Amino acid sequence: MYSIADLQTIIAQTLLQRDFPTEPSNLYDPIRYFLSIGGKRLRPVLTLLATDLFGEKIEKSLSAALAIEVFHNFTLMHDDIMDEAPLRRGKDTVHKKWDTNTAILSGDAMMITSYQLLSKSQTDNLSEVLHIFSKMALEVCEGQQLDMDFGNSPSVTEEDYLQMIRLKTSVLLGAALEIGALIAGANPKDRKLLYEFGVNMGIAFQLQDDLLDIYGDPKKFGKQIGGDIIENKKTFLLINAIRLTKGKEEEKELKGWIKRHANYNVDEKINAITSIYNKYGIKTLAEEKKSFFSDQAFQALEKIDVPANRKQVLITFTKGLFVRES
């Protein structure tokens, strides 16, 4: 049995030891930089945990786990360009520290590297591993596209939103787990259940993130409270507030705040919108939805045909990621 900290260390060390070429430095330096600025390495840990769950040595899925982490970082590098984000994990993004062309090309090289790592998986099912990975990778692109489309869309429903976060962030958790299970030789039914566990857990995490933007403890959250509100980000909270205030007296106030792009007091906007959320029970709605998806996740895990004690690390790990804020 491994602790999560053990697995994180294994991933971090293997990633840093990986021998990227030194030349051309403008291609490979940004990759080394981006992989060195950290991150919790949660996704590759899930791959290793999945392999361990089915009683196989984690070494067998180490290369696939790294592929998942490198792929995840590739998506971040390109998303940062698209979102014009200046910072990632408190450090300069690649397109800021170098330039956009560098971030495009180094990101491309990272995606190729992720396939290179994946191809080295110790498995007789390489074709199936690739199938799961590529399907997920395309879905992540679809999710990013939907997220960008939402910025310009006047009407985004809760259903649209849940589909977007399923694609953009959750299927990667599902695939990370399923690939680890596949390499361990798990049967298709158990693999699917583990995938469902990952996807539902991912949706629950994202809903938690939406909640923490307003109801989180600023010291623990690590981001600016109300950041989503300032950016008019169409989160689960905002989408439901728009829906529930329709025809009510707060409709005009909410829409007025959304339209105002400059010359306003940030705290005033955050307070005003938070008051609307509170009045319309948006926090409870989001918490209920989060519970729904985390229940779905744990029910799927429950059904997997391995002894309960083997599931304990995964359960403890996942529950540790669900922070209680109220």
Added chain:
Amino acid sequence: MYSIADLQTIIAQTLLQRDFPTEPSNLYDPIRYFLSIGGKRLRPVLTLLATDLFGEKIEKSLSAALAIEVFHNFTLMHDDIMDEAPLRRGKDTVHKKWDTNTAILSGDAMMITSYQLLSKSQTDNLSEVLHIFSKMALEVCEGQQLDMDFGNSPSVTEEDYLQMIRLKTSVLLGAALEIGALIAGANPKDRKLLYEFGVNMGIAFQLQDDLLDIYGDPKKFGKQIGGDIIENKKTFLLINAIRLTKGKEEEKELKGWIKRHANYNVDEKINAITSIYNKYGIKTLAEEKKSFFSDQAFQALEKIDVPANRKQVLITFTKGLFVRES
């Protein structure tokens, strides 16, 4: 035996029949658009020819051939962003017709699609196919990076240049052929020879392109004559002209033209630099180098252990691509 036209038709039809999802349209429409604006499909034809060369059915490598073509188009879509190119094959580039974010993300989805196609290759050597493909794909990124670096570099040698074009454009031809051979079950020695044929041929083609920029027939060339000169592109010709005029009376004139970014007569610049090329025998130098690489290519092909008559289509095809301009 297939004609080249037959193979081009097979590729074009299979590409168009490929069922890309319709939604999100902002992700998949640009891919459909870019694949529909044509191109000669030379690279996937090489893959099919290589499979045919070793007596195997071309259907076995059709999926890999499409992977090569989709990958090639992915590199063009991202290169067009980096080069700020407004047109591709006479049509708007994706970042012009849509925007940069669209071209980044649709390009990413194309690269994933190319791996998806590659994974469907009918072969027992999938791991080896992926190895060849990913190595080539990273080298193409390295070549693009070197090309961008050259723009800012005061001293680029002929050796640097040949290495850059080997990576940026030639290894893709080599890999297209080697993968077709591998799927056909060719032995490692013959596969390597075919790869060498492709890479050397690719370098010769690029040198021909450099020559055609100035010495080509405008009606046949399809691009503006002197385009490289206007852009100060560090081609084989310019690099050698800079080297050979060092300390000579034309040194100042050549450098003066390179420095001048605006307020000059385009034809005057093209004529002046062409005169320098002619005086210093640059055309002959480039033609000799082109012959050297095409000789290397055909020598490698010669050594491949299949009956000479089987090689004929590949020889005719390749020779057809070498245009005589003088």
